[in-house]
Amino acid sequence: MKIGIIGSGGMAKALAGKWSSKHQVMLSGRDLEKASGVAAEIGASAGSAQEAAGFGEVVVLATRWEDVFSGIDSAGGPDAFQGKVVIDINNPVSIETFLTTREDDRSLTQAIADHLPGAHVGKAFNMAQVAVWEDEDMTYDDRQMVTLYTADESADSVIAELIRDVGADALRLGGNEHAYQLEAAAAIVIKFLFAGRDPQTIFNFIQPEVKAVR
Numbered sequence: 001m002k003i004g005i006i007g008s009g010g011m012a013k014a015l016a017g018k019w020s021s022k023h024q025v026m027l028s029g030r031d032l033e034k035a036s037g038v039a040a041e042i043g044a045s046a047g048s049a050q051e052a053a054g055f056g057e058v059v060v061l062a063t064r065w066e067d068v069f070s071g072i073d074s075a076g077g078p079d080a081f082q083g084k085v086v087i088d089i090n091n092p093v094s095i096e097t098f099l100t101t102r103e104d105d106r107s108l109t110q111a112i113a114d115h116l117p118g119a120h121v122g123k124a125f126n127m128a129q130v131a132v133w134e135d136e137d138m139t140y141d142d143r144q145m146v147t148l149y150t151a152d153e154s155a156d157s158v159i160a161e162l163i164r165d166v167g168a169d170a171l172r173l174g175g176n177e178h179a180y181q182l183e184a185a186a187a188i189v190i191k192f193l194f195a196g197r198d199p200q201t202i203f204n205f206i207q208p209e210v211k212a213v214r
């Protein structure tokens with residue numbers, strides 16, 4: 001699969017670092033030299049946001065949540081996302097109040113889907129901290145980590161595959177009408193992270209039974 005990532009920060013690096021052994025991945029950023037340096041460390045390539053969106057059959061929105069729509073603009077606007085699977089990993093959460101920051105009744109994921117009518121959208125990877133996604137072995141107490149996600153039917157199988165490719169199991173919560181639940185749950189995770197809890201212990205869904213894992 002060809003994966004373009006808008007961003008080259010902590011989450012982009014953690015996910016791309018896992019995907020690059022199996023997929024072709026292009027990172028991006030406003031500072032191309034910085035993005036190229038990150039890409040070189042993990043066996044990915046780097047380009048502008050427009051190049052990353054053009055490259056990917058899958059495009060991951062991995063700026064800070066405040067920059068998601070400016071990132072989409074940098075990539076060329078909604079036309080650049082036509083027919084692509086778009087993964088929203090962002091948590092619109094205030095780190096002062098630990099409440100979600102959405103001002104209308106749509107989740108960020110639904111606002112993205114409304115803005116990109118030609119894309120197949122889902123939300124994933126938002127429920128654990130970057131240190132967890134960097135873990136080589138996503139098994140805890142011999143059980144595989146489970147990642148909740150939401151997706152349009154048309155994005156479901158691709159997003160599930162990319163979750164499995166980072167070493168987690170994929171559990172679909174439903175369509176993107178459920179994304180607000182993932183965003184609100186992430187606010188709880190972030191509150192406890194900021195209070196000093198171990199990232200691996202917060203909402204770490206695991207398989208109910210010990211089983212052979214990769």
Ligand SMILES: NC(=O)c1ccc[n+]([C@@H]2O[C@H](COP(=O)([O-])OP(=O)(O)OC[C@H]3O[C@@H](n4cnc5c(N)ncnc54)[C@H](OP(=O)(O)O)[C@@H]3O)[C@@H](O)[C@H]2O)c1
Pocket residue numbers: 006007008009010011012028029030031032034035049062063064065066067070071072074089090091092125126127128129130131
């Ligand atoms: N960190 C976590 O533990 C974690 C966990 C789950 C979900 N998330 C979510 O994941 C998202 C990314 O988090 P992060 O920690 O990876 O953030 P980060 O390290 O701050 O990275 C943000 C990236 O976005 C790039 N960027 C910003 N505006 C851009 C634009 N217009 N075009 C292209 N690239 C742009 C930045 O690069 P330049 O400055 O070079 O442009 C930077 O590489 C956030 O929304 C967060 O809520 C984070």
